[in-house]
Amino acid sequence: QVQLVESGGGEARPGGSLRLSCAASGRVPMSYPMGWFRQAPGKEREFVAIIPTISQTTYYGDSVKGRFTVSRDNARKTLYLEMNNLKPEETALYYCAKFKTPGVIDPLRIADPEQYDAWGQGTQVTVSA
DSSP states (O other): OOOEEEEEEEEEEETOOOEEEEEEEESSTSSEEEEEEEOOTOOEEEEEEEEEESOOEEETTTTTTTTTTEEEEEETTTTEEEOSSGGGOOEEEEEEEESSSSSSSSSSTTTGGEEEEEEEEOOEEEOOO
């Protein structure tokens, strides 16, 4: 069983930056793609980014392209999300998650939370002046 624990959330000013981490333990699925989602109060869970294992395309949600960067360190069993130029509307609980299927990512499936089978508890990001 996989355990995922996010950290690094907090408060940021509009235009500021934060770096989130997601530490994996247990039966660590470093051969699986790993993703980030976020969920604001009263809204659906939103896809942010997904990263494959190696040598494959990384995908981002349209609203974060060019500002967020997802990366992973398999040796440290850790996933990261670098967030720059943050906006107030990006205030949300940010989750990391394990994609169900190993290997090549099907981009038609990445935004569906049902395609992920392990989730962390989330880390809160608040962007305000």
